[in-house]
Structures are given as C-alpha cells and as structure tokens.
Amino acid sequence: MSVKERKERDRSARERLILATARELAEQQGWDAVTTRRLAERIEYxxxxxxxxxxxxxxxxxxxxxxxxxxxxxxxxxxxxGATAPRERVAALARAYLDFAERNPAVYDAMFQLDGGLAFAQEDTPEPLKDAFAALLESLGEVAGDGVEPGVFTEVFWASLHGLATLSRAGRLPPEYAETRVAVLVDRLAVL
Known part of the structure; x- marks a missing residue:
C-alpha cells in the first residue's frame, strides 16, 4: 500500500469515527451536546x-x-x-419507516429537523437523499391511483409518515394505536 493510500484510509477511518461519535453522543444526550470540542475530546484528536x-x-x-x-x-x-402484494409492501414500508424513526431519533432529527445544509427536492440534492425517496417511490408509485403523479403521492404519503413519526416521538399519540394508524394510512391513501 502506498503512503497516499494509507493516508486516505486513515483519513476515511477518522471521518467514520467522528460521525459515529457524533451519532452516539446525539442519541445519548441530544444534538445540543454535540460540539466540536466534545467530539475532539471523545475521539482524542x-x-x-x-x-x-x-x-x-x-x-x-x-x-x-x-x-x-x-x-x-x-x-x-x-x-x-419479501412482500408480494402491493398492500403488504406499502404496510411494510410504513412500518419500516416508523421503526427507523423510533430507533434512530437523533439521526432522524439530522435528516429532517436540523439544518445540515442539504438540499431536498432540487437538482443538487445529494444522491443518498434521492435514493431514500426512490426507495419510497418504488413501493408507493404503484398505489398512487389513476391520475395521481406517483412522485406527488409519495410526497404526501411520506409527509403522513413523517407526521406520525414526529408526533409519536413527542408523545402526542398513544402508542397502543400505532398499528391501527398504519392500517388507516395504507387503507385510506393507497389505491389497491
């Protein structure tokens, strides 16, 4: 391995360490606790x-x-x-989205609540954001209904999921109805 390759590998490892430490600190104590000083101390750089x-x-x-x-x-x-029927796919998508938001609150906040300087729904939107939307569109596009543009339907469904995730995390929705909410969302919005 050349010196240049080793330096690039070390730089990449440091970057991964910084991000992993930021995520860990944010998940434990919230994003306000994530400062460059605290990160530098924790990663020992x-x-x-x-x-x-x-x-x-x-x-x-x-x-x-x-x-x-x-x-x-x-x-x-x-x-x-693994889901073969459209309704099954849409319900699985909704559960996966809501589970992700619940399991990764600080990451979810970074994605949708905090200013990370990222452009959404624009030409310069970073590829991972475009791909996340594409992952939703893959299952939701087929249930948009006649005359409804699949991308717009996906935005509406995504906004509904985001609302459920945000209100659930804030304790504004009773947890015992979580599955019922998913069923209502799928039944009312997805044309099957």
Whole structure:
C-alpha cells in the first residue's frame, strides 16, 4: 500500500469515527451536546483535525443525515422485498419507516429537523437523499391511483409518515394505536 493510500484510509477511518461519535453522543444526550470540542475530546484528536474533515457541526449533521438516508433506504427495501402484494409492501414500508424513526431519533432529527445544509427536492440534492425517496417511490408509485403523479403521492404519503413519526416521538399519540394508524394510512391513501 502506498503512503497516499494509507493516508486516505486513515483519513476515511477518522471521518467514520467522528460521525459515529457524533451519532452516539446525539442519541445519548441530544444534538445540543454535540460540539466540536466534545467530539475532539471523545475521539482524542485536536479540534483542527476535526475541522480538517468537517467545517463544523452543520456539516457533521449533514453527513449524519446522508448516512441516515442510506440506512433508511436499505431498511425500506429490506422490509418490502419479501412482500408480494402491493398492500403488504406499502404496510411494510410504513412500518419500516416508523421503526427507523423510533430507533434512530437523533439521526432522524439530522435528516429532517436540523439544518445540515442539504438540499431536498432540487437538482443538487445529494444522491443518498434521492435514493431514500426512490426507495419510497418504488413501493408507493404503484398505489398512487389513476391520475395521481406517483412522485406527488409519495410526497404526501411520506409527509403522513413523517407526521406520525414526529408526533409519536413527542408523545402526542398513544402508542397502543400505532398499528391501527398504519392500517388507516395504507387503507385510506393507497389505491389497491
């Protein structure tokens, strides 16, 4: 391995460590606890080393959001892969989305609540965000109904899931009706 390859490998490993540490700290104590100083202390590198990877917390949040988008896309695809009927796929997608939001609250916040400097629904939208939307569209496009543009239907369904995830996490919805909400969403929105 050349010196250049080794340095790039080390740089990549440091970047992964920074992001993993930021995620861990955010999941434990919230994003307010994630500061460049605390990250530098936890990863045992100086702040200038951290800044050589990310210009600050906003970029770290953006990088965590991109990782989360890739993980969400994989979770949705895995959940829908075994389902053969459209209704089954849509219900599996909804459960996977809501489960992801519940299991990864800080990552979910990075993706949708915090400013990570990422563009959504634009030409310069990063590929992981586009792919996460595509993962939703793959199952939802087929149940949009006649005369409804599949992308718009996917946006509406996604917004509904986001609302359920956000309200559930805030304790505004009784948890015992979680499965009923998924059934209502699928039954009322998806044309099967």
């Amino acid at each position: 100086s702040q200038p080393v951290l800044y050589s990877h990310f210009r600050g917390k906003r970029e770290i949040i953006g990088a965590v959001a991109l990782e989360g988008a890739a993980e969400l896309a994989a979770a949705v695809r895995a959940a829908t892969a």
